[in-house]
Amino acid sequence: MDEATNAPFISTGCCIAGGGPAGLVLGYLLARSGIPVTVLEKHADFLRDFRGDTIHPSTLRALSELALLDDFLKLPHQQAGHVQAEVAGGIFNVASFGHLDPRWNFVAFMPQWDFLNFLAERASVFPHFRLLMQTAVVSLIEENGWVAGVHAIGPKGNIDIRAQLVIGCDGRHSTVRDACGLSPKQLGAPMDVLWFSLSRQESDGVDPVGKFEAGRVFIRINRGVQWQCGYVIAKGSLESIHAAGLDAFRASVAEASPVLADRVDEIIDWDYVKLLSVAVDRLERWHKPGVLLIGDAAHTMSPVGGVGINLAIQDAIAASNILSDPLRRGLVDESDLARVQKRREWPTRVTQKMQIIAQNNVIRPVLSGQSMQPPIFLRILNAIPWLQRIPAWMIGTGVRPEHVWTQELPPV
Ligand SMILES: Cc1cc2nc3c(=O)[nH]c(=O)nc-3n(C[C@H](O)[C@H](O)[C@H](O)COP(=O)(O)OP(=O)(O)OC[C@H]3O[C@@H](n4cnc5c(N)ncnc54)[C@H](O)[C@@H]3O)c2cc1C
Numbered sequence: 001m002d003e004a005t006n007a008p009f010i011s012t013g014c015c016i017a018g019g020g021p022a023g024l025v026l027g028y029l030l031a032r033s034g035i036p037v038t039v040l041e042k043h044a045d046f047l048r049d050f051r052g053d054t055i056h057p058s059t060l061r062a063l064s065e066l067a068l069l070d071d072f073l074k075l076p077h078q079q080a081g082h083v084q085a086e087v088a089g090g091i092f093n094v095a096s097f098g099h100l101d102p103r104w105n106f107v108a109f110m111p112q113w114d115f116l117n118f119l120a121e122r123a124s125v126f127p128h129f130r131l132l133m134q135t136a137v138v139s140l141i142e143e144n145g146w147v148a149g150v151h152a153i154g155p156k157g158n159i160d161i162r163a164q165l166v167i168g169c170d171g172r173h174s175t176v177r178d179a180c181g182l183s184p185k186q187l188g189a190p191m192d193v194l195w196f197s198l199s200r201q202e203s204d205g206v207d208p209v210g211k212f213e214a215g216r217v218f219i220r221i222n223r224g225v226q227w228q229c230g231y232v233i234a235k236g237s238l239e240s241i242h243a244a245g246l247d248a249f250r251a252s253v254a255e256a257s258p259v260l261a262d263r264v265d266e267i268i269d270w271d272y273v274k275l276l277s278v279a280v281d282r283l284e285r286w287h288k289p290g291v292l293l294i295g296d297a298a299h300t301m302s303p304v305g306g307v308g309i310n311l312a313i314q315d316a317i318a319a320s321n322i323l324s325d326p327l328r329r330g331l332v333d334e335s336d337l338a339r340v341q342k343r344r345e346w347p348t349r350v351t352q353k354m355q356i357i358a359q360n361n362v363i364r365p366v367l368s369g370q371s372m373q374p375p376i377f378l379r380i381l382n383a384i385p386w387l388q389r390i391p392a393w394m395i396g397t398g399v400r401p402e403h404v405w406t407q408e409l410p411p412v
Pocket of ligand 1: 017018019020021042043053054136137170171172173175276294296303305306307309310
């Protein structure tokens with residue numbers, strides 16, 4: 001029992017709030033370095049639809065560095081070696097990953113829950129890895145100006161987790177971040193996305209296609225037996241779309257993707273269509289004594305380029321590379337946490353800057369109904385294939401890809 005709170009408690013080296021891509025990759029890496037780690041995930045399972053389902057080349061390479069790639073690729077997934085966009089009726093090649101190492105020269109599309117289950121299962125072989133599902137962090141334990149753990153609620157009631165370090169990987173609405181009194185700077189997004197699934201037939205083709213036309217952006221991602229569809233709307237316009245009615249929405253989807261016209265009735269009601277309120281934000285300070293924030297908790301990414309998972313995982317790798325040694329020695333200092341921010345803030349800033357340029361110069365004019373001509377850069381990219389390596393690098397690799405430096409070590 002924790003004497004101060006009367007709640008049962010456990011002690012660990014590092015307490016990770018949130019079992020998303022950042023939290024589970026970090027949990028895996030720290031446990032592999034022999035550090036006692038406890039990951040708290042508020043849901044009972046990882047089954048959440050319409051989350052990022054893209055595993056990018058730099059994450060595939062990290063999995064290869066961990067000797068996990070072959071097993072990962074045995075799970076059902078689809079591979080895309082290039083990215084195309086349809087603009088004003090023409091199909092343009094935007095990015096091609098063909099020049100990368102053949103082991104990871106594609107984006108793998110895999111339901112996020114399969115990826116997270118895979119990570120959780122592989123991490124469980126390390127004796128110091130503990131994953132508490134259905135356990136939500138509610139507040140921080142603070143002692144003498146240092147965060148010494150978290151108060152949480154699990155399936156059996158209150159529980160305290162005392163730790164040398166708390167890492168908030170609890171996503172865009174982070175409880176840990178709120179408890180630290182930190183709030184991110186909003187960088188603005190002109191759009192929201194409506195997500196839904198429609199069944200897929202082999203004759204539909206396989207390429208993920210983003211379609212841009214006056215007043216509408218439509219995305220479809222091959223998920224095997226289904227298409228994951230994203231219908232991009234101007235921010236705040238959901239009410240008017242609802243007011244126009246479901247039939248009008250179905251008709252617009254059919255118009256955007258004629259190959260799906262015969263099955264738009266699968267959108268049975270508005271509950272079938274989930275709103276992603278797009279945000280782009282970033283913390284100015286990612287840490288305070290005893291606590292660090294990474295992934296979406298430190299910086300929510302725009303869906304442009306679908307790089308949110310990749311950034312979150314790269315943060316986790318950097319955090320593990322920098323913090324494993326101080327954690328093993330039991331000597332984590334706030335300057336170590338600042339080093340993680342320093343390492344990851346620059347790639348985050350550059351990526352968000354590129355996303356905002358794309359939002360303002362492509363998505364905003366399209367959604368405002370301006371007639372759409374293929375921009376000159378798209379025509380150049382399409383005409384000179386090797387230039388497609390540049391967007392491929394931005395999307396697939398990122399501006400500062402991380403390598404796994406930490407080793408498998410016996411438990412401390
Ligand atoms: C609809 C949608 C589509 C997207 N599509 C893509 C895409 O195609 N490609 C891409 O790369 N990115 C995509 N993203 C973004 C991507 O999902 C995120 O950037 C990425 O998941 C961030 O990882 P994370 O681990 O930082 O946070 P999250 O994935 O948000 O994980 C946070 C975890 O913390 C848990 N949690 C929250 N609060 C608590 C608490 N108090 N206690 C314990 N646990 C808690 C949550 O349940 C969750 O499991 C999409 C996002 C959305 C919403």
